[in-house]
Amino acid sequence: MNSSLRTFLGLALLVAPLSAGCASRTAPFDQMDQAQITVLRLTAPPPPAAAPTAAPGALPGIPGLPIPPEMQAAGQQLLQGLNQAAPGLIPPGLLPGQTGQPAPVQPPPPMWNGLAIVAQTPVTNEDMKNDLLDLFGDEDSFQAGANNCQTAPGMGVSMVRPGQPNVDLVVWFTCSKAAGVAPFSLPYGKDMLTGESHQKLSTIYQALFGMPVPPGS
Numbered sequence: 001m002n003s004s005l006r007t008f009l010g011l012a013l014l015v016a017p018l019s020a021g022c023a024s025r026t027a028p029f030d031q032m033d034q035a036q037i038t039v040l041r042l043t044a045p046p047p048p049a050a051a052p053t054a055a056p057g058a059l060p061g062i063p064g065l066p067i068p069p070e071m072q073a074a075g076q077q078l079l080q081g082l083n084q085a086a087p088g089l090i091p092p093g094l095l096p097g098q099t100g101q102p103a104p105v106q107p108p109p110p111m112w113n114g115l116a117i118v119a120q121t122p123v124t125n126e127d128m129k130n131d132l133l134d135l136f137g138d139e140d141s142f143q144a145g146a147n148n149c150q151t152a153p154g155m156g157v158s159m160v161r162p163g164q165p166n167v168d169l170v171v172w173f174t175c176s177k178a179a180g181v182a183p184f185s186l187p188y189g190k191d192m193l194t195g196e197s198h199q200k201l202s203t204i205y206q207a208l209f210g211m212p213v214p215p216g217s
Helices: 003-023 067-085 126-136 196-209
Strands: 035-041 063-065 116-121 154-159 167-172 175-181
Touching: 035 126, 035 196, 116 196, 126 196
Parallel strands: none
Antiparallel strands: 035 116, 035 154, 154 167, 167 175
């Protein structure tokens, strides 16, 4: 065997495992080597803030305490007289028509597919990226079982390729489940994670966010 043939065979043996590794993944994960992958820490969306309401006929500054209508005018005149005699004596919001200091309003959290984002980070480590693609691209990462999760997913995975639809997935750690976000769905007909898959995703979560998976995620 001449040296050129030996060199060719050596290169073929070197390249074959690499190409086979990607080809063994189920579509579309076999085409995700160049995708940008982001992992998100998720929680349930916050409930809408309730608007404050004042009880009719209540004494200003004492919500829910009703007073007779004939006493409301006298009380308001008395409070206004005190405020004119000693400005600042009556706390803001106590007099009708006087605006008090508004309560600070928390900005709403950023949202992703109807879930609140606690944190997010791109996956820049190639080994971790391959671990995610190998896991979701392998039917053996999943098993059949009941999937009635009662909590919000704790982790999201978003895979973005130019010119292609996003592939988004969510993971419930509490019930060991993963699922695609519509219109994408996992092609296996089962979505419960095996024990090994659950452990791998938990390890990735902790590596990216610097904390173990919190209860209820």
